[in-house]
Amino acid sequence: MTLDLGPLPGVPGVRVAEATTEQVPAIVALLANDILGRDRESGVTDVYDEAFAALDADPTEHLLVLLDEQEAVVGTLQLGFVRSLSRGGALRAQIEAVRVSEALRGQGVGRAFFTFVIDLARREGAVLVQLTSDLQREGAIHFYESLGFVHSHAGLKLSLT
Amino acid sequence: MTLDLGPLPGVPGVRVAEATTEQVPAIVALLANDILGRDRESGVTDVYDEAFAALDADPTEHLLVLLDEQEAVVGTLQLGFVRSLSRGGALRAQIEAVRVSEALRGQGVGRAFFTFVIDLARREGAVLVQLTSDLQREGAIHFYESLGFVHSHAGLKLSLT
Numbered sequence: 001m002t003l004d005l006g007p008l009p010g011v012p013g014v015r016v017a018e019a020t021t022e023q024v025p026a027i028v029a030l031l032a033n034d035i036l037g038r039d040r041e042s043g044v045t046d047v048y049d050e051a052f053a054a055l056d057a058d059p060t061e062h063l064l065v066l067l068d069e070q071e072a073v074v075g076t077l078q079l080g081f082v083r084s085l086s087r088g089g090a091l092r093a094q095i096e097a098v099r100v101s102e103a104l105r106g107q108g109v110g111r112a113f114f115t116f117v118i119d120l121a122r123r124e125g126a127v128l129v130q131l132t133s134d135l136q137r138e139g140a141i142h143f144y145e146s147l148g149f150v151h152s153h154a155g156l157k158l159s160l161t
Numbered sequence: 162m163t164l165d166l167g168p169l170p171g172v173p174g175v176r177v178a179e180a181t182t183e184q185v186p187a188i189v190a191l192l193a194n195d196i197l198g199r200d201r202e203s204g205v206t207d208v209y210d211e212a213f214a215a216l217d218a219d220p221t222e223h224l225l226v227l228l229d230e231q232e233a234v235v236g237t238l239q240l241g242f243v244r245s246l247s248r249g250g251a252l253r254a255q256i257e258a259v260r261v262s263e264a265l266r267g268q269g270v271g272r273a274f275f276t277f278v279i280d281l282a283r284r285e286g287a288v289l290v291q292l293t294s295d296l297q298r299e300g301a302i303h304f305y306e307s308l309g310f311v312h313s314h315a316g317l318k319l320s321l322t
């Protein structure tokens with residue numbers, strides 16, 4: 001069942017929902033249509049279906065989509081919640097794998113999506129929203145800073161493959 | 162029940178375990194004994210006990226401790242696993258809230274702890290280990306780079322308080 005999160009304020013005809021398994025190919029296409037993503041994604045659908053099933057079963061993770069009036073997936077991000085002892089036992093929200101379809105870029109859709117998701121995280125009790133952005137994505141980093149994010153941390157990744 | 166993960170290779174007398182509720186005050190003391198952590202942690206124990214209960218109930222999160230021969234907590238980190246569609250449906254491991262007690266610093270304990278945890282993440286199927294480190298912690302960033310982590314991302318945080 002799709003959890004319909006309602007219309008995206010400020011963007012007529014677009015609404016936010018939790019992704020369904022039928023939307024997985026469209027989400028993967030969005031992930032792959034990207035200068036960094038295109039080398040990371042494959043055409044093997046089984047791995048994505050299995051990943052979706054694992055993600056869908058995890059109550060702390062939410063794969064969100066933006067849907068237009070034709071039910072096409074025009075944006076996606078993954079919102080997770082992590083509890084930790086640090087910062088007074090804080091609940092953190094974490095955002096991964098953000099994409100907006102090319103056709104809708106530059107129209108404030110990303111900003112509206114983030115504003116919606118930040119508000120959702122606050123209502124769920126998160127005291128911090130965190131994400132990492134590839135240092136090559138200068139425009140994205142400026143975008144996050146314009147939303148109030150502070151580039152206070154180094155994002156470090158260790159590949160195990 | 163404590164999940165005893167066994168001895169920490171290369172560090173005689175120290176072993177790794179999943180934290181128990183009785184160890185929460187010692188873990189919080191380690192988190193607070195830090196230039197950045199000391200302003201973030203409070204003496205209110207209820208919030209930490211509640212956070213521990215939530216964390217303990219989440220099968221994707223593991224609060225680990227290093228214990229010495231007297232069962233004292235001499236190190237901690239939080240290891241989480243996040244599934245996402247990106248990178249071919251990859252399982253990522255994420256590390257948060259790392260501390261080693263002052264008395265044991267500079268003796269390779271942190272390196273042994275990370276080597277142990279990276280190996281654990283690999284065995285659990287993770288293809289990537291990720292973490293963020295405050296840009297003020299230059300020594301820590303160099304330490305992670307010496308373990309093979311690449312500083313490829315900006316770590317951005319938005320406070321909701």
